[in-house]
Amino acid sequence: MSLSIDPQQFIQEGLLNNITHPAELEKILRKGLSPHFDFLQLREKWLLWMLRHYRDSLAACFEHALYERNPDVFGGKLSWYINLLWVFFWYEINRNSHTSDKRLCIEWLKGVSLSEEDLQQIGIKESSIEDPLLDEGSAKERIFDFCQLSLFSRPYVFLFDQTENYGENEKLAWKLAKVISSLVDYCPHQLTLVTANLRPWQEKIIVHWENAFRDRIFYPPLPELQLEGANEEQAHRLVKQHPISDEKKQEFFKNFNGSSRIEKR
Secondary structure (H helix, E strand, O other): OOOOOOOHHHHHOOOEOOOOOHHHHHHHHHHOOOOOEOOOOHHHHHHHHHHHHHHHHHHHHHHHHHHHHOHHHHHHHHHHHHHHHHHHHHHHHOOOOOOOHHHHHHHHHHOOOOOHHHHHHOOOOHHHOOOOOOOHHHHHHHHHHHHHHHHHOOOEEEEEOOHHHHHHOHHHHHHHHHHHHHHHHHOOOEEEEEOEEHHHHHHHHHHHOOHHHHHHHOOOOOOOOEEEOOOHHHHHHHHHOOOOOHHHHHHHHHHOOOOOOEEEO
16 A cells, blocks of 8 residues: 655654654554654544545545455445445544534444434535435445455454344244354354354254255354353352442352253354
8 A cells, every 4th residue: 555645744743753764654554553653642643633634645545455455345335435434433533522423423334314414424425425224235235344344454253142032933043044144155354153052052043044054153164162051160250250249249159050051152
């Protein structure tokens, strides 16, 4: 990625120290924090600088990086990804504020319908307004977009817990299988974790899955991981990690039966 930004800006605005050559600047920025950064109010300085230069300089750099990474995936949706990165950035700026901007950013990311006024408040231009409400296919595409962006950072982790609730009927069990299958098939750079109690899992959930769905759980082919129930010492350690009252903790310890029931992970 070639930055279309004069490195002297970083020095003049107090972001970096002792940097003069553009190649040196790119190398330092790619590595992250270093002694060249001015750590006094570091976050605030960089947020203000990005706010001033996002549209005129940074957006072009981001477009180049996205296209360079995968033109087939990012090439046709560059403006959308630039808006997505902007909303992430705007959320970070307003994370601790008492305005409605943080809430609006979350709603936009979830696909909630926003008015033109709300979109402009969080910096989304009118020409970039998409369909007011995402359908199921578009919502799935948005998750796919998030996973694509995570290639630049850390992977997403999708956790399905209390899956015994999906055993209430065949339709719910099938929907769980469909969602997991879509994550495995279409979403890169992510880890999907499914936890379940063994008996409901075997008797009420996976019995309704087609073989193709079961293959997604064991892809690549790995044995199931089955965990024994916690013993009393382990239970004490776990409960102490939770922010609950001592009275609640003692009640739990009193009722703990030390079951060795097997759980599936």
